[in-house]
Amino acid sequence: MEVEAMSCECCGLDEECTGEYIGGVRAYFGGRWLCGLCSEAVKYEAGKCASAGAAPDVEEAVRAHMAICRMLKSGGPAGRVAEGMRQMLRTASWKKASSSSTSSRPSPSPREHHRASPVSVWL
Template sequence: MSTSVFGDSMVKITGQNELDFVECDCCGLTEECTLSYIETVRERYKGKWICGLCSEAVNDEVKQKSISPEEAMARHFSFCNKFRLAGPPPDPTRHLITAMRQVLRKSLDSPKFIRSMPSSPTKNRGDISMGLTRSESCIPSLSESVCCGIDEDYE
């Protein structure tokens, strides 16, 4: 394997695939990608290279708000610029805790999806149905043994 330096980027040649480090035009994240992949992304986003995370954010904007991909990219670029200019939070630990609290609240407030598939896989073989089922919970038996003093070793 050989490594060459072209300008500011380092290119590794491994067989027929050339790899290059490329920086996201939105968030500034640097990724190592093949040159053909970089060109594909640039064609898709009108000459801009955006990372996978930003690409997902743009696609979500398009789906959720029914806007054009160009407008979604403009909104995401604006969001990333505001985020970069804001700098790091004064108390990163508190900021992380607050963010996780918001994620938890959103997940608890969102409607639960009812699954149409069983929770355990089954295979039908003729007239024999194979599958995993739970007969009853073990929690009542555990609580009885702890409450009633059956487990005297731990006193």
Template sequence: MSKPQKLSSENLQRTVSDISFELTKEEIDDLKLPTISEVENAKCECCGMCEECTPEYIDRVREKFNGKWVCGLCAEAVKEELEKNGGKKEEAVSAHMSACVRFNKYGRAFPVLFQAQAMKEMLKKNTLDGRRAKSISPRDKGGAKKGGIARSSSCIPAITREINDIKIAN
């Protein structure tokens, strides 16, 4: 019969550290980890583009845009509309949504016609607003405008003179 093995202090220390590791491991396992939000596909109510977002983010966006989910690109367009109309969010969202609906209805099916219609509207807006290309000639009332380069004289007489000199020489 053999003698029982004597425990060394080193083996005893290792056993204690192994037990303490197991105890702390159980404590860590017992900790409740925060739930990870699943992502959902959210479809923009303006342009129809889909994005993967958490439900919390979708709720925040809906709060911001009167209950409508708007993608990042459309959100920027709505911000531009806000600046144009003086800060009325509901009007800005509806204006952008109607532009998107119109584009999706005609623009995708008939891109050339849509572009022609857009040019027509742009020209109509400019004439209604009284915006036209104006001369920056110093002869206009008020002199040269800021930011413009005013002509001091025309180059046409010099060109005409050169052409006449060439004709005379021939």
């Protein structure tokens, strides 16, 4: 038996498989190669549609799963939140660095320090 390395068209995971197995996977998924994890997810999704009374639409399930994998590869919601947090920290550290360079200014008098700001009056 000859083994080939295949790369999943959804998630990019590499697997080593026999030619017979590769042919079966491609036949089931419309010519696409999917790793074991993605193929199980697609089968599950297609099965959910079939249990609702409709015929299992493997092609639609593959497209939906590929869209999810693309989103996750690009960072997805968690990646966007993490990037936003990094940007906030960069901004905060930049402001902190610039305020420490201006710390040579005289500090406000105690009277100015306790003065209410217009924003706090409206809250």
